Amino acid sequence: MSMNVKIRHVGGVTVLDLSGRITLGEGSIGLRDAIRDALAAGSKKILLNVADVNYIDSAGLGELVGAYTSVKNAGGDLKLMNLSKKVKDLLVITKLLTIFDVKENEPDAIAAFA
Amino acid sequence: MFALTEPELHEALTLPSTLPTVEIVEAKATEYAQKAGFDEDTASQLSMVSREAAVNAVLHGNKKDPNKQVRATFSLTPEALTIQVADEGGGFDPSAIPDPLSPEGLLKPSGRGIFLMRAIMDEVHFRQLSPGAEITLVKHRNRD
Numbered sequence: 001m002s003m004n005v006k007i008r009h010v011g012g013v014t015v016l017d018l019s020g021r022i023t024l025g026e027g028s029i030g031l032r033d034a035i036r037d038a039l040a041a042g043s044k045k046i047l048l049n050v051a052d053v054n055y056i057d058s059a060g061l062g063e064l065v066g067a068y069t070s071v072k073n074a075g076g077d078l079k080l081m082n083l084s085k086k087v088k089d090l091l092v093i094t095k096l097l098t099i100f101d102v103k104e105n106e107p108d109a110i111a112a113f114a
Numbered sequence: 115m116f117a118l119t120e121p122e123l124h125e126a127l128t129l130p131s132t133l134p135t136v137e138i139v140e141a142k143a144t145e146y147a148q149k150a151g152f153d154e155d156t157a158s159q160l161s162m163v164s165r166e167a168a169v170n171a172v173l174h175g176n177k178k179d180p181n182k183q184v185r186a187t188f189s190l191t192p193e194a195l196t197i198q199v200a201d202e203g204g205g206f207d208p209s210a211i212p213d214p215l216s217p218e219g220l221l222k223p224s225g226r227g228i229f230l231m232r233a234i235m236d237e238v239h240f241r242q243l244s245p246g247a248e249i250t251l252v253k254h255r256n257r258d
Contacts, residue, residue, distance in 0.1 A: 062223035
């Protein structure tokens with residue numbers, strides 16, 4: 001099972017609803033393409049909803065870091081929301097929780113972009 | 115839950131240097147983690163780091179060379195689950211891997227696989243083969 005991305009626009013924020021696995025191969029490429037497309041469309045406020053991401057490996061973590069860097073370099077802002085315990089544990093272990101702005105839910109996340 | 119008389123389970127797979135090998139190793143690790151009685155979170159992390167070991171063997175060790183094999187072994191004893199992944203590549207020096215927690219390492223897109231193995235498993239051992247490298251991952255079973 002690979003990763004699926006659905007794109008929504010909420011209050012000037014591009015929300016990417018990710019589901020499935022962010023792993024080496026299709027999963028990580030899917031995220032990279034979605035970020036590239038959002039930036040190309042002029043989105044500067046990007047919110048990754050990882051509620052339905054059930055598996056992530058080191059390549060997937062690398063893609064999250066790559067997404068963060070790409071958005072920052074484009075002058076934008078990227079946040080994460082709805083982390084499962086599994087994903088949060090990995091971000092804690094790798095200290096990536098210190099670089100990502102993580103929100104508990106969508107209203108908080110959208111408000112934080114203002 | 116498990117009697118000391120429980121027979122040891124052991125399986126050895128010889129696999130091609132292709133990405134489907136990564137999925138096979140991950141699935142087999144999940145199967146053994148479940149047989150070992152690890153909780154879902156531990157089983158998921160264990161299968162993920164086994165996947166990392168297989169990725170390293172296929173991509174970095176054997177460099178997807180069709181003439182080279184990946185050997186994965188799974189051993190379950192009353193004490194521990196041990197997973198070994200070996201390649202036929204040029205070997206590597208684990209001490210040369212940069213720290214992914216350093217300020218410059220945090221924003222790198224790669225280099226977290228070995229770190230995750232060490233963080234999640236109870237023991238991680240590296241052995242140089244001729245040719246190749248072998249990673250041994252050990253998770254002790256909780257017998258409370």
